[in-house]
Amino acid sequence: MREIVYTGFMSLDGVVDSPGGAVEGHRSGGWVFQDIEFVPEAWTIKGEELEETTALMFGGRSYEAFAAVWPGSADHVAYKDLPKYVVSSSLSEDALVDGWGPQTVxxxxxxVAALKEGEGGAIFVHGSAELARRLSEAGLIDRYHLLVFPVLLGAGKSLFSREDNDKRTLTLRSSEAYKNGILKLIYDVN
Incomplete structure (x- = not known):
């Protein structure tokens, strides 16, 4: 069975959208790269994740946002040939970007549950807050990799559902605090 791992940047009040820009339309878009001192060691989690990533998964809107940048990005060249899964009821096969490895809608x-039951390594979900909530509610997320930023945004999409769902417990796999206030938190879902 494959693991599904959610990875993302999150504000202290649980917002995960618009970390790099104002694409979601709220006033705090771009918050990851604003007002917080850059500390290189806080970003080592991305290299660690890449060693473990065998495929990527996105929701439809996140796919469109990432596909507009990552295929030609020198910073993301290691992701180029990895299989990508896009979970969307509306995205057409024709909307998939050429030259970005094998892609399946x-x-x-x-x-997603059937894919998880198959053979292979970890599938990392980037961005995609709505998808992450649906997968969590279905019991399909195995692990969370979070960089939690010392900022309260007050607007934006939450990673976690506010619905009356069954309680789930998490086990802390590892954590680290950085001098700029960012916390790295890696949790296994029990």
Missing amino acids: LRSTEE
Whole structure:
């Protein structure tokens, strides 16, 4: 069975959208790169994740945002040939970007569950807050890799559902605090 790992940047109040820009339309877009001192060691998590990543997964809107930048980005060249799964009920196969490795559109949470049951390594979900909530509610997220930023945004998409779902416990796998206030938190879902 494959693991599904959510990785993302999160504000202290749980917002995960618009870390690099104002694409979601709220006033705090771009918050990851604003007002917080750059500390290189806080970003080592991305290299660690890459060693473990065998495929990427996105929701439809996140796919469109990443596909507009990552295929030609020197910073993301290691992701180029990895398989990508896009979970969307509306994105057409024609909308997939050429030259960005094998790409498959999955139409439902059930198709994600079937993929997870197959052989292979870890699938990392980047961005995609709505997808992450649906996968969590279906019990399909195995691990969270979070960089938590010392900022309260007050607006934006939350990683975690506010619905009346069953309680889930997490086990801290590793953590680290950086001098700029960012926390690295890696949790296994029990």
